[in-house]
């Protein structure tokens with residue numbers, strides 16, 4: 001278990017960090033975060049993997065009182081800018097660290113909740129990522145995962161431009177070794193990697 005330096009990290013993130021991508025992620029972060037809220041309790045230790053701009057990480061911090069949330073991302077620039085945001089916020093229960101989901105720099109059984117959203121579909125070994133998340137999760141902890149299923153998207157009314165855009169996304173993700181349809185495979189993946197499923 002160690003934090004690899006930048007040159008050792010294999011950043012296969014297909015979407016990249018163009019300002020348009022970051023604007024989109026920022027726009028949709030809070031709209032998609034609701035399913036996490038019912039799981040948050042005061043005092044919990046939470047790890048968010050692939051935290052991107054940290055928007056959701058700050059929301060988690062507001063809902064865990066004297067608990068603590070750590071946001072990790074493979075991109076150092078995002079992490080540095082998120083750590084700058086901490087300085088101008090009053091949050092004392094949050095930190096950001098550069099790390100790879102495939103090699104987390106944390107001890108076994110460290111977190112009550114491990115959360116990730118729109119991360120696994122970029123990772124070329126999602127099973128290894130889930131195993132690593134399980135390693136750092138406490139035995140009675142909870143993993144929360146939300147991933148897209150880009151082959152089952154329906155637009156109404158029909159919109160050829162959006163269809164083409166989604167097709168481009170799918171191809172970009174595949175060309176970097178990711179799986180744009182991972183959302184509908186999560187059940188099998190979580191089962192295979194030893195998680196107990198509850199609804």
Ligand SMILES: C[S@@+](CC[C@H](N)C(=O)[O-])C[C@H]1O[C@@H](n2cnc3c(N)ncnc32)[C@H](O)[C@@H]1O
Pocket residue numbers: 012013015025026029049050051052053072073074075078099100101102116117118119122123
């Ligand atoms: C589509 S963005 C999602 C950001 C955020 N989870 C959200 O839903 O708004 C995916 C993020 O995962 C990060 N990422 C990609 N591969 C990673 C890896 N192997 N380990 C950690 N983070 C990774 C990228 O740098 C990017 O910030």
